[in-house]
Amino acid sequence: MKAFVHEYGKVKIKAMDEPVADQGEVVVSLRVAGLNRRDINIPNRRGGKAEALVLGSDGAGVIESVGKGVTNFSIGDEVIINPGLRWYENSDAPPKGFDILGMPDHGTFAEKIAISAEQVEKKPAHLSWEEAGVLALSALTGYRALFTKGEVKEGDTVFIPGAGSGVATFLISFAKNVGAKVIVTSRSERKRKQAMELGADIALDTNSDWPQELADETIDVVIDSVGRATFNRSLEVLKKGGRIVIFGATTEDTVDLNLRTFFYGQYQLFGSTMGSRQELRAVLKHLEEYKTHAVVDKTFTLDNAEDAFEYLEENKQFGKVALRIKG
Structure with a gap:
């Protein structure tokens, strides 16, 4: 079969052996896979390893x-992969034992x-293949950060640096669905406009x-993945006793924190990453x-996966980048 792999320090298309379903497994013929920043970082983490690794965490197929x-599950079922x-x-x-698909296990590109039947879920009928293929990692990450950790509810105001x-x-979609007010930021005027079209109430430069x-706003929850560049700025606008949830750090990992300001403000800080199968099933129900x-911002073919990587690295997308595998 054709796959997009990392091998000897390089990414490339390579012919790999077709997988076989072992005890408790299914083989999914993938229609679409989704790119995540994790995928473009893995080659740097693996270095010059000789063993070919199929990249990719997200995917959907039959x-x-x-x-x-x-x-x-039965042959012909349409499913999404839980990464x-x-x-x-x-x-x-x-x-203990938690990992994300795509390293060290072969992924979805x-x-x-072949994957455990415990790691697949039925595809929601209203989603296209592109939508289903890019779904799980980002939607699950957002759901856990917003609801499990942030406890966002109707009437809350949520601040999201980076749109x-x-x-x-x-x-944005999940928060608006439950009746929360959403404020986002972006340097891009185009992305601010797109965020408003998606449902954001305010989009700031x-x-x-x-x-x-935001002098007239009361920010109940901050959901931040930017890191050093926005952490303290976010605390400035968060209400006393408010919650800040961190699920990533696209800028520097470390921040300077004034502990006295923090404890006098009674702020609540939560870390979050990915989520459980129970939460993914809640995502699908939602x-x-x-x-x-x-x-879905843009779709590439599997043969053009390198172009998709470059596009994601440029950070020009609004939403997800997809790889069409078949069909």
Whole structure:
């Protein structure tokens, strides 16, 4: 089968052996896979390793074969891949043994994947293949940060620095679905406009004076993945006793924190990453209830995966970048 792999320090298309479904596994013939920043960082983390690794965490397709012991799925079922491996029930933190698909396990940038039947879920009927293929990692990350950790509810005001990422687009949709007010930032006028079209109530220029612009707002929850560049600026606009949830750091990982200001403000700080299968099933239920769609910015073919990587690295996308594998 054809796959996009990392091997000897390079990414390339390579012919790989077709997978076979072992006990408890299914083979999924992939239709679409989704890119995440994790995928473009893995080659740097692996260095010059000789063993070819199929990249990719997100994907959706049709079950082609089932292994012994699989009773809840059948050949022909349309499914999405759950990239959060071996985290089944909601918990304060991932359990021992948790990994994300795509390293060290072979991922979704291939024509087929063999994976535990515990790691697939039925595809919501209202989603296109592109929407289903890019869904799980970003939607699950956003759902856990927003609801499990941030406890966002109707009437809350949510502040999201950075409006263009895949997770941010799900955050906007999910928060609006439950009746929260959403404020985002972006340096890009185009992305601010797109965020408003998606449902954001206010879209600020990242370089603006946030306390001045938001003087009349009460920010209940901040959901931040930018890191050093926005952390303290976000605290400035967060209400006393408010919650700030961090699920990434696209700028520097470390921040300077005035502890006295923090504890006098009674702020609550939460870390979050990915989520459990229980939460992913809640995501799918939420999507079906509100008929919410993923925002797909651009679709590439598997043969043009390198171009897709370059496009994502440029950070010009609003929403997700997809790889069409088949069909």
